[in-house]
Amino acid sequence: MKTTIRLYIHKHPDRPQEAIICNMAQHGARFGVLIGTQDIEVEWEEIEDSHDAVLIEQLEASAQKVHEDARLELSHIAEQIEKLRSAEYKPEAKPCSATSI
Numbered sequence: 001m002k003t004t005i006r007l008y009i010h011k012h013p014d015r016p017q018e019a020i021i022c023n024m025a026q027h028g029a030r031f032g033v034l035i036g037t038q039d040i041e042v043e044w045e046e047i048e049d050s051h052d053a054v055l056i057e058q059l060e061a062s063a064q065k066v067h068e069d070a071r072l073e074l075s076h077i078a079e080q081i082e083k084l085r086s087a088e089y090k091p092e093a094k095p096c097s098a099t100s101i
Contacts, residue, residue: 001043001044001045001046002041002042002043003041003042004039004040004041004042005021005039005040005041005042006021006037006038006039007019007020007021007037007038007039007040008020008021008022008023008024008025008034008037009034009035009036009037009038010024010025010031010032010033010034010035011032011033011035012030012031012032012033015032017035018032019038
């Protein structure tokens, strides 16, 4: 299989030029300055998709969603508890003393 890949050429004062598949200069000066791009054609043998790898990826995504949903639900419950606790709180009334000046 052949495909074209765009390389982003960066230069950093302390390092030689680097070719990376994304523009890292947009993430700050520590990645160097983008000095140009170059398209290259590469060829490789396709790797068969593993059914197990796809299934694992789907299960991990599902587990992440369940985790996020549970976190949101727990946050909502905690807010409700806090509202109820603050509604129950009533400062003790101190008796007024009549003092004359």
